Amino acid sequence: MFRPFLAGVLALATMECFATEWYVEARYDDPAALRRVGGLFTHVTVDEKARVLRVDTDDDGIRLLEQAGMHVSVDMVRTAELRALAAPPGDLRSIPQFACYRTVEETRTDAEALVAAYPELASIESLGPTWERDNGPGAGYDMYALRITRHDTLADNPERPRMVVLASIHAREYAPAELVTRFAEGLLDGYGRDPQATWLVDHVDFRLVLHANPDGRKKAEAGVLWRKNTNTTNGTSCGTPSSNNHAGIDLNRNWPFHWNTAPGGSSGAACNAVYRGPTPASEPETQNLIRYVAGTPGPDGAFVGGALPDRKDDAVTVAAPDDYKGLFFDIHSYAGLVLWPWGDTLTVSPNGEALQTLGRRIAWFNGYTPQRASQLYATDGGTIDLVYGQLGAPAYVMEIGTEFFQPCSSFENTILPVNLQALRFAARTAEAPYRLGKGPDVHSLAVEYAVEPGEDAVIRATIDDTRFRQTSAAQPTFAITSAHAYVGRLPWQTDGGVTAFEPVDGAYNSTQERVMARVPMNGLAPGRHLVYVQGVNASGGGTAGAPDAVYVQVLESGDRIFRDGLEIAPD
Structure with a gap:
């Protein structure tokens, strides 16, 4: 049920809530309006054929949409659902109202149980402390990756391709962490029984960061629409529990490659949802992830010691070799998209054709829209631009599902099965994704x-x-x-x-x-x-x-x- 914005305000004024958030539809006549506003919001879904943008936002966001010439209406049903989900929580031993999603602690416990059950196939690798852990012993979390591959044959095949997957770098996105945890469980539980799981574990080295932002995720588990990490150095009094604007740094705008390069691609305002941080890679979480995925740069600027090799001579103009081994995924929700670099420019990357071809094959499995990230809206300082631009690795964002707090029924029955298939297919190309993606x-x-x-x-x-x-x-x-x-x-x-x-x-x-x-x-x-x-x-x-x-x-x-x-x- 949609109503014009002012009518929606009056209708919801008597609701008992602390939220200032609305779920709206914005119709536009000029596609340029979409480009003007897209980067100002953290998540939008766009129907280009109908020329409709949908987003959850606050009063200020609605004004920005109207100033861009869009016609805004409120989805009353989705707004009520959004506010109900952000109600104060009860028992936090699990995520209230969302039994299908494990908490940060439960995910770690289950990852350790997998290692105990499959010691020859799985291990935990430490990445380093979060911002809270770095600033207060006993607070926050130690970040980690679940590594899955057949360990006893690594010495004979040390160059087997690596598939690196980050999940829920934006804290309020419940589904990605659970998807990647289930992906891990399927590989391990299927080993020796499922031929596909068996050969993938034998021949691909999986590095799975199940929670890329655990401090922020803990906030979100309380029903708060928390997106960023919890660094309060640059501001502590941002937003309300159900708003987009909280303290912290957007970890997907904090990566140093293409940092602060695109108008609207991030924000320098500390309370903004896409606050990029005071400097590139300012956050311990970002530093941990870059060190693990890419390594550290040597005197010549080439990265060494990371999960993925650096095989790109020029970070912008030269294509990576088409026999590159390995690939990278950053799993988000929501929007139903498969995205690849670049995020900050409409220019096609040197490996653009191969990235597009593989992206369209991956999207066949989940039915999502495949496109360059910048075709949605501009982003800078993101994960995939660094992984591709600095290393040459095929790098993708998958925006899964239809909500931040995705209901368990749709996650279990629709989102989980198709995206497990998409990840399995991608893993089957890991030996040479730029080449194998072009074949049948x-x-x-x-x-x-x-x-x-x-x-x-x-x-x-x-x-x-x-x-x-x-x-x-x-x-x-x-x-x-x-x-x-x-x-x-x-x-x-x-x-x-x-x-x-x-x-x-x-x-x-x-x-x-x-x-x-x-x-x-x-x-x-x-x-x-x-x-x-x-x-x-x-x-x-x-x-x-x-x-x-x-x-x-x-x-x-x-x-x-x-x-x-x-x-x-x-x-």
Whole structure:
């Protein structure tokens, strides 16, 4: 239910609340109005076709929208929901009204439990203290990352690609931390049972920062719309519990690359929701994250010692090598977006085409809008601009869901499943995201039956170049040209058998092909074996896509064999 702004004020004036926040719709005729106001707000959703901006904001924000020539109305239902969620909390042992989201302490406890349950696959890595912990022993938190990979093979494969994921750097965004924690649990609980989880843990080094702003998150767990960290050095009396304006520094405007470069991309006012801080990387949280993700700069300016390698010769004008290993995600809510650099300029980055292609593939899984970050509104001092601009790593923001305090029903049933798939797909490209994102996906992998020693496994799959979230500028797709199975090894490893698939319809001539192969399993011991499958499309003379894997069960000699419900006598 929408009403004009003044009518909405009168209707809500008698509500018992301490909030000054409204959820509004702002309609505009001139797209330039959108660019003028977009960076002034912390979160907006935009329907460009209908020319509507939606945002939760205060009275001052509404005035800014109207001054830009927009026609503002209040969503009464969403405003009431927003204020109800910000009511004073009760028992803080868990997040009130949101049982699906773990608190900061519960997340840490469960991360440690995963390490205890899977010591050969998981570990906790310390990042350093938060601002509160740095300024008062016993206060605040020690930041950490949950690292997941197969530890006993690291010495033989130290250069395996790293996938770094930050969650909830903005404190009030409940869903990201839970999404990444569930992602970790799925990888570990699926190891040895789920072929995809197994091969990813074997061959990708996951670095997951489950809470990138724990001090602020603790404030938000009390139902406060707290966004920033809790540094009170530059102001202590900002805002109300349900407003956007609180003390602290916006940690996603505090990173030193492209800091304070874009008009409206951040604010120098301490109470503003996008306050960038007094200096670049002023905050302990920012310093911890940069040191962990990128490392520290040497005399030549190149970063060393971080999770992701520095492979960019020039931070602005030169493309990173297309064989770059690893990728980076910063998970936020809300807006339904997949974003990539740059955030502070509409200029396309040197790796812009590859970033766009992979971004559109990722967005196929969650159905979100893929675009350069600056196409939404200007941001400076953000995470992805540093990670891409300084290191050359493919870097993405995913804005998941539809609310800061996302209801558990929509999180569990809609947001969680599709974004787990999106993260899994991204992980499958980690060996070379700029290259593998341009090739076709492989899905619907199936093995017809377990095999006797020396018998061929019949494997079927679909090789698909259409899995893009198409936007107004359509993504080109290409015909499939081939597909191969690799027994016990990834396509880029050297040892192991290779078998070509045949198209079921007799010819490789479509952007989607169902394929089948009889894969020799001779010489393999009884038990389960991973078989990897990868497809190739016609782009660039032949481009391979992200692989996936399936288990083939090799039986013991003399085992009873059933096919189609009938027992087959062994030879």
